Amino acid sequence: MTTSTAGTSALFRLRTPVLGALLLSSGWTPWPTAWLVPLLLIAWVPYLVLERKLTLEGARKGRVFASTYLMLVLWNALTTWWVSYAQLAAGIAAVVLNALLMCLPLMAFRQTKKRLGNRWGYLSLPIYWIAFEQLHLHWDLTWPWLTLGNGFAAAPGWVQWYEYTGFLGGSVWVWVVNLLLFQFLLHWQHLKAQQPDNSLAVSHFQVGNRFRWAYWAWLAILAPTALSLAIGKNYQEKGATTEVIVVQPNLDPYVEKFEGGPQFVPYDEQLTRLMNLSEQKMTPETKLILWPETALEETYWENTMESHPKIRRVRAWLARHPGVALLTGITTVNSYPSQEAASATARHRDDVGYYDIFNAAAYFADASAPVAIYHKSRLVPGVEKIPPILSSVLKNIDLGGFVGSYGSQAERTVYAAPANAPALRVAPIICYESIYGDFVGEYAHNGATLLGLVTNDAWWHDSPGYRQLLSYGQLRCIETRRDLARSANTGFTGFINQKGEITQRETAWVPTASRATVHLNTETTFYVRFGELIGRGAQIAAVLLLVVAIVVGWRRKQPAV
Incomplete structure (x- = not known):
């Protein structure tokens, strides 16, 4: 040629x-x-x-x-x-x-x-x-x-x-x-x-x-x-149906969300907002409510969580709404008895000992069931996880929120179904994790019938970032043939069906909630069975x-x- x-x-x-x-x-x-x-x-x-x-x-x-x-x-x-x-x-x-x-x-x-x-x-x-x-x-x-x-x-x-x-x-x-x-x-x-x-x-x-x-x-x-x-x-959409509510409290992470912000909203008021928005959409058919990433932001020690005033308040609120389960973002801390028992990401303080901080999700099947904790596993490099090769470079970079290495877990936790909705087994997916097809597929492989995404998109302001992240959720629904319920602190809150179609999307940057009837598919796709x-x-x-x-x-x- x-x-x-x-x-x-x-x-x-x-x-x-x-x-x-x-x-x-x-x-x-x-x-x-x-x-x-x-x-x-x-x-x-x-x-x-x-x-x-x-x-x-x-x-x-x-x-x-x-x-x-x-x-x-x-x-x-x-x-x-x-x-x-x-x-x-x-x-x-x-x-x-x-x-x-x-x-x-x-x-x-x-x-x-x-x-x-x-x-x-x-x-x-x-x-x-x-x-x-x-x-x-x-x-x-x-x-x-x-x-x-x-x-x-x-x-x-x-x-x-x-x-x-x-x-x-x-x-x-x-x-x-x-x-x-x-x-x-x-x-x-x-x-x-x-x-x-x-x-x-x-x-x-x-x-x-x-x-x-x-x-x-x-x-x-x-x-x-x-x-x-x-x-x-x-x-055709597959599986039994159930009613789910997703909540968007719209708290600016730079100004309102975290203590020390110039217009910080006290944590008690934040919790009140979450409860009120949930109740505005709640019906007798509601089986599950999702609150966004870090909705419960105060540090919750896992071994003493039940004594925390906010946890007691959540349980009292759930008791007033029997039959409703809650999935919420939360920040937790877990301590270790010794250096030998500590994880690779554990840090140390003289007054505390060895401990890990987790960007986590907590699941309350009802007002009295033990809380189930999931630790976010796919961590954002430089924000939630500093690779050893870059630790000296990235340790002082601020991408929003905690900077350093969070703890994580290896397995994909699927929450047990509540007694009144036996087909509802929700997968807790936290923000960045929804980019990973094989990772989300592991939830479906482990028995999840609904994808539950909790996120805080406002770190990136009004930008293409949170719009693209919403779109990625559509692909995860196709790959797994699971509905997705999406709760954002602010950004886009709503629902995506098993064909990857956005069926409900609430307006960004306003406090709101959304309710939908989702399908709970139990079948697994070829991709879920065999992976990448x-x-x-x-x-x-x-x-x-x-x-x-x-x-x-x-x-x-x-x-x-």
Whole structure:
């Protein structure tokens, strides 16, 4: 295939990464909309064109890296700039470091293409990228906000097949279509180069041969879309029904929510607001109420919780409403008898000993049942968890709320059903945890029939952050085929059904509550049963490809015998 190797202009090297970043941002617009999401299916083509052109010119590695990094840092900045609302330095660090990490699979692709040729090189690209996305779900620096499959959150009707593949299936879709369109573009350019004086005097065979990539690209676009529409059209909500209330107290975390704020609302008044908003929506059919993340914010020692005045007040309130269970966000503390018994995240004070602080959820099945505690497990790096590798850098960064390492737990707790609603087994999901498809799927695998999300979106002010987080909940509903009840301190409070459709959404930034009848599905999807097959498979394939590429490169450097 003949291609011009004339030097790439500086304008082209600048314009192409900017175009790529704008197209990649289409799945994370400030106000999520399905109309722009299809641009993800062409978003990587500018990068592929630029990378190939620079490679054919023999451009230095640093030049290729600079163009690649420019596109990725712009993509991160355009989509996650709102992190800087809480702390400017942290927002900049998130953009710069995440873009740098994203360069790793693209650099691995270039080295594989160099050693194994174009065919294996382009095949390796989606494998390396998805292997990286899988890694980004589980390591200490986890930040999977821009996982490509999450980009379809604004268009849940197009990805109903996530119940089989999970959101990494969307990442595969993006790469397959982009690579097919890129191949079509290359062959189209080759076809034009063969035409004398740009005439149209080419054979039908040539045209058909060149356009086979277009046929495959259209098939790759239309087949998953048609499958999704068919699944969505035929899917019916499953399970018994029950009535649930979600509450939004609307307390500004910078001003009102926490002690020391300039307009701090006393904790007794905060609790009164939660109770009053709940009662405004309560009916004799209500079985469950959700209060948001850190709704009970005072420090509650777990071993003496029952003696706390607020807990006694909650129990007295529940006694006035028999048959109602309560799931609420809470901050708890647990002490350890010795250093040997303490967890890795435990801290020490002379007057207390070893202890952990937890961003937690508490479940009251009724007025007298023992309180069940869940400790948030997927913690925000730099805010709730400081990875050891970055502890010296991040320990002084303020992203909102407590800074340091919270305690956590390994297993997914599913709360036992109350006596009057035997099908109601709620999964306590706290804010950031709803980004993780496999993590939320573990709740359904453990028997959850309803996803209960408690969050405090107001850390990010009125920004795309809380809108995108709401959309991610739609994907989790499709993957698990569970309804989701969402209680935000402020942001968006409401309900999402098993098809990922938002059925109720209350206005942000006002005290309110919402009531709905939800379905309690007991069936498990393929994705829930088997988890991230795509991600794990990509990681295995990535390791094998890297080993082969390294061995081939090493053998080529060996002198001939």
